Every structure is written in structure tokens, then in C-alpha cells.
Amino acid sequence: MRDAAADKAVNGSRVTNHGSRISLIVAMAKNRVIGANNKIPWHLPNELKMFKNLTMGHHIVMGRRTYESINRPLPGRTTVIVTRQHDYSVPGAIIAHSIDEALDTCRRDNECFVIGGADLFRATLPIANRLYLTIVDAEPAGDTFMPSFDMSQWHETSSQCFVPDDKHAHAYRFTIYDRIGSEHQKQ
Secondary structure, eight states, X not given: OOOHHHHHHHSSOOOOOOSSEEEEEEEEETTOEEEBTTBOSSOOHHHHHHHHHHHTTSEEXXXXXXXXXXXXXXXXXXXXXXXXXXXXXXXXXXXXXXXXXXHHTTTTSSEEEEXXXXXXXXXXXXXXXXXXXXXXXXXXXXXXXXXXXXXXGEEEEEEEEEOOBTTBSSOEEEEEEEETTOTTTTO
């Protein structure tokens, strides 16, 4: 079931940028899969370390189902959960009932990270300034997909390729894209 806040944002967006750099950080397979049964369908420890290093000390915004797949606030970050459930509460997390409300909590942070799921990515792609994108060299079955987006709106600022090893079953490429013309570009 789609999140009502995400639906509202996608169908006649009123979601606005609240002053912080809004960054989406996502790992997706070549077939755009980002999840299967509320889990990530691969294990890439070094990619998770990059995620941790990038998001540490910042606000991370996620949908309720993404939070429930993690099942705890991530240490060293301000966890913001977007849900339409008004009685939902999580000790140590901020609960927001719209994407605007979630992004408003980030206004004093220089960079706010949207970490999933698909509906939240779809709703925030139009206002995102930066995209941290890992493409995993795999095509797993899945039930959650990264929404399509227009690559002509983005400029690649850096990219690294990683090969499989004894801890990483799949090769992957980590790329940072900045939105062309974004006021937050190259900051």
C-alpha cells in the first residue's frame, strides 16, 4: 500500500525544499530492485560502511516500512519516520505525517538523507539536490523498485567501481550525482 503523503507529493507536488541539501541515498540492482520481502536482497559490507560514513551526524528520512526493516533508530543519526499512522511512535525517532513535515525537521542540517523506500524516493526525487547511487551488478527478484528518473537532470561528480571478493558476492558501482543547476551543487 502506498503512503498517502507520497501519493499527495507525486500527484500535484506541494513538497518543497526546506533549505538543506536533500540527498537520496540508494542501492539498487541492475533491474532497479531495492528490496524483497522488506529486506535488501544482497549483503555488501563495504557499501554499508559508505552509507554509515555519509549519513553519520545527519538526519535520515525513511518511510515506516523501511524503518521496520531496520527495526531501530540508526546510531549517530537523527531518524525521521514518515507514516500516515497517527498513533505510531518509536522511542528515539521523530515521527512525521507528511514529507514536508519530515523535511522541515532537517532545516538546520546542511544535508538531509532520504533512505527509502520507493514511495519516499518517488516523492522526493523532484526536489532532491544530490543522489548517492549504488548500482549492484545483480538482477535479483524483488518487490520494491527504485523509481525511474531522468538522468539528463543530473551531473556525475564522482564514481568508484568495486569488484566481488570473499565478503562481497557482487560487483557494484557507487556514483554521486548532483542535480544540474542546484544551488547545493558542489558544496
